[in-house]
Amino acid sequence: MSLLQEVWQAVKAIGTGMATVHKRVYEDAPTEFYPYVKPDLPPVSVQSLALVENEDGSERCIVCLQCERACPAQVITIERHRNPEGKGFLIDRFDIDLVNCMYCAACVEACPVSSIVTIQDFEMSTYDLQTLKADIDFLHEQARRARQWYSPKFGVELRTEDGRIEKAPPEMQPGGLAELLKPAEEVDS
Amino acid sequence: MSLTAFYALAAFTLVFALFAVTTANMVRAAFSLAVTFFLIAGLYLLLGSPALAAVQFMVNASAIPIMTLFIIMMTQSRRSAAPRSWQVGVGFLAAAVALVFFRSAVVHGEGRVAPVSPEALGTNLLQAALLPFEVASVLLLLAMVGAIVLARRRAG
């Protein structure tokens, strides 16, 4: 009797499995047709780096060397000189070696003016590695091409409804007003 | 035409049989033995007995060489000593005798041997030849039991 029960259970299990498989045939495949359709990436995804200019085309980077210091792989090389006409510095050279870069985005975290950003363009395959030794023109070009889809820096910038990137209000920034106003016990825990 | 076919079959049978007894590689020997049996099934077909040919094909040309291959694989004995010259001679002689025998059977028996249908074969086996049939099956059963007993004793 138990043998018959076992056989019946086995038959039932196989039948259930085959029915399930048959249902799967009519479901749509979630495959993304990558080369023909650009995939939907998450809003913050580190695929490549770019250097953003201001809206009026002037340089946003203040050449503070924070990114160079933060870089664990030491692929950022910056040379600067003091601005003779005002305060601050001017860029002589801003190179990122995208071959050796490990895309940790530590430079993006370190940047105080959100000049260096991550973008979603991952199609960087090339026959010549030298093309990936990015200079400042390359990085600007990347940012111009990716203007509408580069990642806003979390907590500092916001993407508005119409797609522009704006500075986040102070209460949303980490270490900003909101954090100061938090109750003391919450900060302790 | 059937004589041409007979000569072609017989020639290939001889070639493969010779290869089976002369090669030192046992896998090749087993395989060419199977081909030999297969070609002999063709000879049976020429003799007007498709049932016998099919049984020869099934038992001697498929099942037995598979077992032989199994034994070769299990025991890892891929190579044997090269056959001595008198063995080759005896084998050749036996093949020649079989050739003459089959040729005479084909030449003299063509058109005279009625094709044996499987129904007639089965009826004969279970009526006229029942005793030898049963004796043979008991013998096979004994051989099987003996093999199992031997294998068990070795394992224990």
Next chain:
Amino acid sequence: MNPIPIPEDRHFRPRLLGYDPQKSRPWLERLVYSAYVFVFWLIVIGTYAGVPALFEALGWNAGWGFVLMRALQVVLLFLLSAVIALLLILVLRKYLGKVQERYGPMHYGPAGGIQTVFDALKLLAKEDFVPAAADVLTFRLAPAVTFVASFAMFAVVPFASGWVLADTNVGLIYLIAVSTLSAYGVLLGGVSSGNKWALIGALRAGAQMVSYEIPLALVFLTVAVWAGSLSLGRIVDAQLGLWNVLPLALSFVLYVIASLAELKHIPFDFPEAESELIAGYNVEYSGMSFAFFFLAEFVELFLLPALIVVFFFGGWHGPLFGLEPGSLAAGALESLYFTVKTAVWVWIFLWIRATLPRYRDDQLMEFAWKAMIPLALFGLVLAAYLRLIWR
């Protein structure tokens, strides 16, 4: 989707021929399969009706002319097996893709329809490599033996009434012999490769195929007892009133299981278990030799379901709509019925393949010797008893 267009200059992008990824077009796939089946049907008609008619018109239907006719039919059947392999590999990949929520091949031809042709061309162009440890003669022979063993089954499979190469009265014994033979090529290939994975695969294949040979042969015998003949044509004729699947239901289930094992098909694919043995007995093969192993596998994947249809589902039987039996049109219609029934069974085999996981090796052998063979014997006795009391 992102609003930025992908720059066209930076990367090579292949074109999608005849497939729009945004909208699914299942009718295109069905059209491709139908085209293959149509070619299959045409070749069947040509083999079994066209060639004999041609030779009769030429007056060559005796002596060597008859031999020539048979040779031509065999060549056509080789073409047929190539079409079968191309179609079945395509269907297998598409179907498994759908089950696994992928698309399968779709870049070459309408809905990927000629992908397998390109695969075959690739295999033709590849180097046929012989490893240093291999026994060259046996290594070369093994794919041929495997293919011939599968291909030889065509000789007795009837596609329609009278459409068979050899309607011999020992057809079933021949089938048992040939299906045993197909274990040969696998064994030889595995042993001669000089590779331990191949050897293990060959040992498993030999043990499995020889074991499942016995229930398969017993089911053949059951069918023969029920029909009262060893000829496949007469077995089909005997099912005119009632298909064998009803009175011989037990043997039918056993036949399906045993033929899955005989095919080395999932869930019994131990000889080529990819996760354990890389590819088993054919691991050292490449190029055309490998293609012949593949061809043999897919020809068997057609022939064993075809035998299910012959034994249990009335072969070519179907409504003839007043066509005169024995005429060309009736034969064509009957072979279409046969093809469609076989296609359904091939699909069920693929369905099983898509569903079940692999068994364990000792479970497989235990199942063969402790369940399949006693049940097959019981089915044989039952069929004999039923035949005595019914007819």
